[in-house]
Amino acid sequence: MSPKTSKSARTSESRGRTPMTPGRIAVLVLAVLALVFIFENTQETEIRLLVPVVTMPLWAALLATGVVGALCGSYFAYSRTRRR
Secondary structure, eight states: OOHHHHHHHHHHHHHSOOOOOHHHHHHHHHHHHHHHHHHHOOSEEEEEOSSSEEEEEHHHHHHHHHHHHHHHHHHHHHHHHHHO
């Protein structure tokens, strides 16, 4: 292989990968800690949803709240980058 060919092969391979930045590592660590926290809290709890009172496992309520928060965050991040 000539040096010209091998260099272009290397750049095309590295384009598909995204580097692990400190911010991404911090987000991954926080996500893992949140999941550990959620699944350690397994007791039943009463939750009021506007009017009715629902009894459910605390981990399910925490997980649902985290998913809603992640969806809201990704929506706002997407709408912010779309305007630019």
